[in-house]
Amino acid sequence: MTAPETMMRRIADPAARPDPYPLYEELRRTPVARQDDGVYTVSTYWEIRSLLNDPRVSSQTRPPLVPTPSGARSMLRLDPAEHDRVRRIVTRPFGPPHTPRRVFEMRRGMADTVRGLLDAFADKDQADIVDDFAYPFPISVICRLFGVPVEDEPRFHLWTESLLGAADFGAEHKPDPHLLDPDAAKIEMGGYLAELFDKHRKDPGDDMFSALAVDDGPDGRLTPPEQVATGFLLLIAGHETTVNLITNGVLTLLRHPQELKRLKDDPDLAVPMIEELLRYEPPVQYLPNRRTMDAVEVAGTVIPKDTDVNLMLAAGNRDPRRFPDADRFVPDRGDVEHLGFGNGVHYCFGAPLARLETRIALTEFARRVKGPELVADPPPYRVNPVLRGPRHLPVAYRGVRS
Amino acid sequence: MRLVVDLNRCQGYAQCAFLGPDVFRLHGEESLLYDPVVGAEKRDQVLAAAAACPVGAILVDGPGVREVDAVVG
Ligand code: HEM
Ligand code: SF4
Numbered sequence: 001m002t003a004p005e006t007m008m009r010r011i012a013d014p015a016a017r018p019d020p021y022p023l024y025e026e027l028r029r030t031p032v033a034r035q036d037d038g039v040y041t042v043s044t045y046w047e048i049r050s051l052l053n054d055p056r057v058s059s060q061t062r063p064p065l066v067p068t069p070s071g072a073r074s075m076l077r078l079d080p081a082e083h084d085r086v087r088r089i090v091t092r093p094f095g096p097p098h099t100p101r102r103v104f105e106m107r108r109g110m111a112d113t114v115r116g117l118l119d120a121f122a123d124k125d126q127a128d129i130v131d132d133f134a135y136p137f138p139i140s141v142i143c144r145l146f147g148v149p150v151e152d153e154p155r156f157h158l159w160t161e162s163l164l165g166a167a168d169f170g171a172e173h174k175p176d177p178h179l180l181d182p183d184a185a186k187i188e189m190g191g192y193l194a195e196l197f198d199k200h201r202k203d204p205g206d207d208m209f210s211a212l213a214v215d216d217g218p219d220g221r222l223t224p225p226e227q228v229a230t231g232f233l234l235l236i237a238g239h240e241t242t243v244n245l246i247t248n249g250v251l252t253l254l255r256h257p258q259e260l261k262r263l264k265d266d267p268d269l270a271v272p273m274i275e276e277l278l279r280y281e282p283p284v285q286y287l288p289n290r291r292t293m294d295a296v297e298v299a300g301t302v303i304p305k306d307t308d309v310n311l312m313l314a315a316g317n318r319d320p321r322r323f324p325d326a327d328r329f330v331p332d333r334g335d336v337e338h339l340g341f342g343n344g345v346h347y348c349f350g351a352p353l354a355r356l357e358t359r360i361a362l363t364e365f366a367r368r369v370k371g372p373e374l375v376a377d378p379p380p381y382r383v384n385p386v387l388r389g390p391r392h393l394p395v396a397y398r399g400v401r402s
Numbered sequence: 403m404r405l406v407v408d409l410n411r412c413q414g415y416a417q418c419a420f421l422g423p424d425v426f427r428l429h430g431e432e433s434l435l436y437d438p439v440v441g442a443e444k445r446d447q448v449l450a451a452a453a454a455c456p457v458g459a460i461l462v463d464g465p466g467v468r469e470v471d472a473v474v475g
Contacts, residue, residue, distance in 0.1 A: 095416060095419070095420050096416050096419040096420065096423070096427065096428040097419075097427070097428040097429065097430060100419055100420075100423045100427065100428070101423050103420050103421075104420065104421065104423050268446075268449065271449055271450050271453045272453050274453075275453055275454075335458075337456065337457070337458055341456065343456065347415055347456060351417060351454070352417060352420030352421055352454065355421065355450070355454055356421070359450075
């Protein structure tokens with residue numbers, strides 16, 4: 001086994017952000033590789049998928065990227081059976097079997113929000129797809145769903161940016177002077193969420209956070225610190241990723257104008273196209289949060305017990321042994337069981353919501369915006385290598401259809 | 403249109419029941435119930451559910467996803 005010693009550092013380098021895929025290709029030459037700091041990377045499709053379903057691989061033993069002040073853990077950082085208990089409680093006000101229509105019934109409100117955002121495009125001939133479209137849309141959706149006052153958005157925007165921007169991925173980069181110290185952001189956001197849950201406990205509304213604060217199902221209720229940990233996770237996971245999927249979608253369509261035209265003519269194409277996007281440009285590039293609880297053999301290599309493992313989802317998604325023509329964007333490839341939402345017990349909780357949001361955003365963009373073109377390619381990217389996506393995506397166009 | 407869920411593959415992720423609530427229902431935490439024949443007005447729900455299933459367990463006849471004929475003859 002030849003260890004590609006500096007691979008994770010090269011991936012973390014902001015210069016690699018616009019196109020990390022050649023690095024992933026290099027990484028796949030050693031499907032299970034030990035890095036110089038002792039962390040193992042796993043970068044081929046079947047090997048990643050098997051570890052995502054392996055009970056010897058834990059999500060609980062590595063320290064959380066965003067530790068909550070109370071020390072309680074969210075489901076993302078718990079193993080079964082504790083994980084399953086928390087996930088069942090949080091699913092109760094969100095989806096089937098208890099609340100089967102909640103996400104589905106949000107379609108109309110989502111379409112209204114998207115319509116309003118695109119109407120505002122009509123006054124100009126250039127827009128930033130991030131700031132004017134992909135960012136505000138999911139925020140309004142999750143604020144309504146969770147019961148977070150939308151006017152508080154600028155505050156938790158600053159907190160999440162400060163937390164995510166600061167996470168240390170081993171690359172040299174200057175911290176953004178507009179951001180808070182990550183510990184301060186953590187404490188402020190924790191305090192804000194504790195107050196919000198208190199408020200919902202006293203005066204519950206028809207939203208998910210209220211249900212988490214007051215409802216008892218067969219598994220009982222989350223403790224107040226668990227509620228805060230869940231709030232952190234839902235606000236961050238429910239937003240940053242969706243922004244990046246919508247933005248990556250517009251970027252990819254503008255790089256493939258014939259596919260944009262196909263989508264405009266056939267809105268049904270959005271359904272398989274979104275799966276292909278989750279394969280081709282996944283918003284979560286890798287999972288830096290697993291650790292072995294036992295020695296695990298994969299692809300002929302033994303990963304020792306108590307070893308940190310990075311599961312390289314974006315590399316597995318382009319594994320040519322799994323997907324023919326893996327580096328091509330093929331919206332109707334049919335066989336597209338990607339790893340973009342993970343797999344196994346932690347399979348993305350919000351996937352149905354993200355799919356609906358992205359579908360509405362991309363079909364409406366294709367239908368309404370006339371003659372869209374990229375102003376800069378590649379666009380500027382955020383520094384975070386895990387939650388990867390453009391910081392801005394300026395697009396010029398020639399008007400908006402009604 | 404006809405559909406079949408390969409219940410050996412299905413792992414109860416419930417993605418189908420979120421996106422096609424008029425066709426797919428979870429009974430308790432584990433078991434999935436669905437309508438094997440649905441009218442055209444629910445086609446959209448079926449296609450969205452089939453595309454979202456993380457293990458490709460939903461087979462549909464008609465354009466778009468997979469051939470059901472191989473399974474039900
Ligand atoms: C395109 C958008 C999204 C992508 C690409 C995405 C991706 C992922 C991935 C890869 C995981 C697995 C993490 C792991 O195995 O450690 C995950 C888990 C999770 N996601 Fe998403 N996500 C998206 C949107 C959302 C939304 C909208 C929400 C909330 C409404 C959400 C909430 C969660 C939660 C709570 C988990 C943890 C689940 C568990 O531990 O059981 N995500 N997501
Ligand atoms: S989405 Fe697929 S795996 Fe999940 S319940 Fe439906 S058929 Fe089963």
